[in-house]
Amino acid sequence: MSLSERIVFQPFVWRGTRLEAGTAVLCRNSQDAHRRIDKVRAGILSVAGALVVRMEVDEEAGDYGEPEYLERIGCVPEAED
Incomplete structure (x- = not known):
């Protein structure tokens, strides 16, 4: 079992009246993800909101x-339990 860390920047955009997930970006490290959040905060990336998520992944076994x-900024859906 070979676990590796994945850090994902997940943007969200408005499509009409619906908030939808944009294209997720796999980040090199947490600093890369936080730079993307800073771009949203500064208005450089035009999205409704974004999340930064970290998880351990075993791709061979398909375990997540x-x-x-x-980090969370702007309009993002609530996490489901």
């Missing part, structure tokens, strides 16, 4: 650990 939400 519980997501850890590192």
Whole structure:
């Protein structure tokens, strides 16, 4: 079993009256993800909101650990339990 850390920047955009997930971006590290959040905060990236999520992944087995939400900005859907 080979676990690796994945950090994902997940933007959200408005499509009419619906908030939808945009294209997720796999980040090199947490600093890369936080730079993307800073771009949203500064208005450089035009999205409704975004999440940064970290999780442990075993791609060979198809196992994904519980997501850890590192940062949230703007309009994002509530996490489901």
